[in-house]
Amino acid sequence: MLANELGRRGIRVVLVDQKPSTAFNPQANATQARTMEHYRRLGFADEVRAQGLPPDYPTDIAYFTRYAKYELARFQQPSPKRATEEIRNLSGSWSAAELPHRVSQKFVEIILRRHAESLPSVSLHYGWRLTGFVDSGDSVDAEIERVEDGLRARVRASYLVGGDGPHSFVRQHLGFGYTGEAQAARDFMGGRMFAIYLRAPDFYRLVPHDKAWMYVTFNSDRRAYMAAVDGKQEFAFHTQLRMGEDPEQITHAGAKAMFERGVGASIDAEILDCRTWIAGRTLVAERLQKGRVFLGGDAAHLFTPAGGLGYNTAIDDAVNLGWKLATVLRGRGGPGLLESYEAERQPVARRNTGYARKFADSLGLFAAVPELEDDTPAGAAARLRAGEYFNRHAREEFNIPGVTFGGRYDGSPIIVSDGTVPPPDAPNLYVPTACPGGRTPHLWLKDGRSLYDTFGFEWTLLRLDPRAPNAEGWRRSASELGLDLTIVDVHSAEARDLYAADLALIRPDQVVAWRGSGREVDPSAVLSQAIGKNSPSSQA
Numbered sequence: 001m002l003a004n005e006l007g008r009r010g011i012r013v014v015l016v017d018q019k020p021s022t023a024f025n026p027q028a029n030a031t032q033a034r035t036m037e038h039y040r041r042l043g044f045a046d047e048v049r050a051q052g053l054p055p056d057y058p059t060d061i062a063y064f065t066r067y068a069k070y071e072l073a074r075f076q077q078p079s080p081k082r083a084t085e086e087i088r089n090l091s092g093s094w095s096a097a098e099l100p101h102r103v104s105q106k107f108v109e110i111i112l113r114r115h116a117e118s119l120p121s122v123s124l125h126y127g128w129r130l131t132g133f134v135d136s137g138d139s140v141d142a143e144i145e146r147v148e149d150g151l152r153a154r155v156r157a158s159y160l161v162g163g164d165g166p167h168s169f170v171r172q173h174l175g176f177g178y179t180g181e182a183q184a185a186r187d188f189m190g191g192r193m194f195a196i197y198l199r200a201p202d203f204y205r206l207v208p209h210d211k212a213w214m215y216v217t218f219n220s221d222r223r224a225y226m227a228a229v230d231g232k233q234e235f236a237f238h239t240q241l242r243m244g245e246d247p248e249q250i251t252h253a254g255a256k257a258m259f260e261r262g263v264g265a266s267i268d269a270e271i272l273d274c275r276t277w278i279a280g281r282t283l284v285a286e287r288l289q290k291g292r293v294f295l296g297g298d299a300a301h302l303f304t305p306a307g308g309l310g311y312n313t314a315i316d317d318a319v320n321l322g323w324k325l326a327t328v329l330r331g332r333g334g335p336g337l338l339e340s341y342e343a344e345r346q347p348v349a350r351r352n353t354g355y356a357r358k359f360a361d362s363l364g365l366f367a368a369v370p371e372l373e374d375d376t377p378a379g380a381a382a383r384l385r386a387g388e389y390f391n392r393h394a395r396e397e398f399n400i401p402g403v404t405f406g407g408r409y410d411g412s413p414i415i416v417s418d419g420t421v422p423p424p425d426a427p428n429l430y431v432p433t434a435c436p437g438g439r440t441p442h443l444w445l446k447d448g449r450s451l452y453d454t455f456g457f458e459w460t461l462l463r464l465d466p467r468a469p470n471a472e473g474w475r476r477s478a479s480e481l482g483l484d485l486t487i488v489d490v491h492s493a494e495a496r497d498l499y500a501a502d503l504a505l506i507r508p509d510q511v512v513a514w515r516g517s518g519r520e521v522d523p524s525a526v527l528s529q530a531i532g533k534n535s536p537s538s539q540a
């Protein structure tokens with residue numbers, strides 16, 4: 001994603017990844033709406049939405065004792081096709097250009113890679129690892145090594161970004177640890193997880209329930225969640241290992257047996273891949289920057305994947321850092337611009353990992369009673385209670401516009417505050433606001449376009465009142481600062497009310513940098529602050 005953000009701006013990028021290619025295991029399975037909006041900005045949201053589940057496949061979240069046994073609860077969600085239709089009629093919390101898409105990360109990575117490869121200034125090198133680096137103050141000298149044969153090379157770059165995952169060599173080389181909770185113990189989602197990627201062509205025939213995207217089991221023997229990967233036969237089954245289960249000793253036959261415990265019946269299954277990972281982490285790196293070196297993604301924060309936030313928070317890191325690095329490399333950003341990356345992203349990482357932890361507690365601390373699967377009145381009562389619990393839980397974990405859209409950069413030195421207070425942060429509620437520091441409010445225009453589609457790729461000045469002062473001063477200031485500013489006129493009472501201002505300055509990452517009437521400020525001072533060139537401008 002960062003290669004895409006930088007490459008789209010003509011910045012030379014060398015990406016090394018020690019893996020031979022993009023991920024084979026599905027890994028994360030939820031692309032949140034905000035991430036989809038970023039893909040839309042880059043022009044490939046439709047390509048992503050076409051991947052994974054078939055267009056008419058429901059993206060329900062459903063809970064079972066075991067998949068072929070009792071269904072306990074279900075949160076119905078639209079198919080990919082319906083999602084693109086429905087979003088045009090949603091308002092309030094879900095006023096957005098895109099709804100979430102339930103697609104495995106392995107498919108998204110292929111699209112991100114293809115687009116990055118098509119950019120002339122980007123060169124991708126899979127099968128190469130970073131083995132050392134020195135930040136000399138003027139540049140970073142990195143040593144890389146080809147995994148296959150140990151061939152070594154050096155790269156001199158202006159900046160280095162460690163998006164190198166949970167065991168980040170870059171983070172460790174910088175001397176930063178993670179802070180937070182290293183290991184929560186829970187009945188589920190708190191311990192060693194075993195990720196089984198498998199093919200089970202008979203699954204939909206055997207399971208007597210409606211299709212779902214997310215299948216969760218609840219019993220006292222084999223708890224698991226499983227994402228439908230292609231809607232036909234492939235699944236990503238994640239189960240928590242019990243005491244004494246050694247992943248090294250689990251054969252494909254053993255993995256198939258685990259899956260069968262989740263299904264509650266014997267079923268044909270071809271095991272494609274097995275991995276372990278740790279659930280129960282709520283960790284954020286002590287620092288996200290040192291000199292010319294930055295951290296992003298799992299290297300900067302580690303989640304328990306309840307709520308599906310790890311990969312999505314990583315995407316937002318890349319979006320935030322991308323335009324800032326490009327602005328500085330073009331000689332336009334001030335000294336505060338790159339420092340604002342940590343100031344903005346570290347609090348969001350703490351916020352998002354905290355939300356994920358709460359979702360994991362809600363899911364994983366609720367344990368099954370022994371009679372849950374019994375065909376008795378006591379069993380039926382236990383299932384009813386569990387169903388009520390999961391019906392509530394599902395809506396809290398999976399209807400999260402507040403988490404998705406509500407991350408804010410209040411207090412950032414490059415946000416020009418207008419002194420207003422944003423609405424309270426809440427996971428399941430998002431109140432659109434143009435209070436500077438948050439995602440710019442969305443609306444659909446009368447001609448059917450998303451407001452976001454009218455924005456420039458870099459800076460946008462929204463003129464929401466025809467009587468707002470002439471934009472010439474903004475245009476001139478932007479030009480003097482070397483910034484690409486698009487001026488967009490949206491003259492509707494709805495838009496003016498939504499933004500509660502005549503003018504709003506939108507950053508390249510679609511965050512409101514400033515709003516006002518335009519009469520009270522010097523555009524040059526506002527723009528300068530927004531690119532870290534001077535200290536906060538005084539605002540009424």
Ligand SMILES: Cc1cc2nc3c(=O)[nH]c(=O)nc-3n(C[C@H](O)[C@H](O)[C@H](O)COP(=O)(O)OP(=O)(O)OC[C@H]3O[C@@H](n4cnc5c(N)ncnc54)[C@H](O)[C@@H]3O)c2cc1C
Pocket residue numbers: 016017018019025026027028029030105128129130131163164165166168169195275276277296297298299305307308309310311314
């Ligand atoms: C098996 C598995 C299942 C998961 N399931 C879920 C899920 O269900 N839901 C969810 O939200 N999240 C899940 N995650 C987490 C999610 O995949 C991550 O949050 C996301 O991938 C973060 O992206 P990243 O680019 O920061 O890190 P990664 O995807 O880990 O990518 C880091 C990359 O850095 C490379 N690398 C590491 N060291 C070096 C080096 N020295 N030199 C060169 N390259 C290096 C690695 O090869 C890797 O490709 C899962 C992860 C795994 C592994």
